[in-house]
Amino acid sequence: MSQFKICAFSGSLRQKSFNTALLHAAQQVAPAGVSIEIAEIGDLPLYNEDLRVDGSFPASVQRVRDQIAKSDALLFASPEYNYSMSGPLKNAIDWVSRGPNQPCDGKAFAVIGVATGLLGTARGQWHLRQSMVSLNGFGVNTPQIYINNAAQKFDAELRYTDEAGRDLLRQLIEALVKLGTKLKA
Numbered sequence: 001m002s003q004f005k006i007c008a009f010s011g012s013l014r015q016k017s018f019n020t021a022l023l024h025a026a027q028q029v030a031p032a033g034v035s036i037e038i039a040e041i042g043d044l045p046l047y048n049e050d051l052r053v054d055g056s057f058p059a060s061v062q063r064v065r066d067q068i069a070k071s072d073a074l075l076f077a078s079p080e081y082n083y084s085m086s087g088p089l090k091n092a093i094d095w096v097s098r099g100p101n102q103p104c105d106g107k108a109f110a111v112i113g114v115a116t117g118l119l120g121t122a123r124g125q126w127h128l129r130q131s132m133v134s135l136n137g138f139g140v141n142t143p144q145i146y147i148n149n150a151a152q153k154f155d156a157e158l159r160y161t162d163e164a165g166r167d168l169l170r171q172l173i174e175a176l177v178k179l180g181t182k183l184k185a
């Protein structure tokens with residue numbers, strides 16, 4: 001069986017991001033035959049239609065679009081910023097949402113997130129899901145992963161240490177692979 005490729009996005013650009021750390025945990029628990037590559041979005045310009053010269057996207061945007069196009073499914077981990085997904089992630093989604101050949105069209109996606117507060121990115125995740133509906137993505141509905149009180153779930157080296165949480169993360173990746181495989185059939 002060929003490798004199932006997941007293109008992942010962290011909504012946080014900071015070095016010690018819990019959300020990026022959660023994606024690293026996802027890479028560790030992913031079943032055999034599943035690869036998770038984290039796409040860089042920190043170098044994307046702020047969305048501006050004027051930057052599309054002769055219809056071409058800026059090189060960094062094209063790179064991300066190509067990464068998505070080559071993947072079998074998408075995985076988003078975003079902090080909640082003021083009850084929504086982070087600005088950098090929304091910017092990336094806006095860039096990839098434009099035609100032609102919109103790369104998220106018909107693609108499976110899953111959303112996870114970790115917050116230092118109590119609600120574990122629940123509100124932000126719903127905004128992100130809405131935006132992905134606009135791109136005709138198909139979201140995994142269960143399990144849902146809302147990680148709160150980040151400082152208690154990650155150690156000093158930013159390893160996700162919650163065993164039950166790691167198991168749920170593995171289940172989510174399996175659900176994403178299942179949905180992605182179905183959509184491609």
Ligand SMILES: Cc1cc2nc3c(=O)[nH]c(=O)nc-3n(C[C@H](O)[C@H](O)[C@H](O)COP(=O)(O)O)c2cc1C
Binds near residue numbers: 081083121150
């Ligand atoms: C601009 C900003 C807005 C935030 N708004 C929220 C929020 O609405 N809800 C929440 O739970 N945490 C909020 N936080 C706190 C984040 O959950 C916390 O900073 C988290 O660690 C960010 O994720 P990261 O570690 O991946 O960077 C906010 C943080 C920032 C910087």
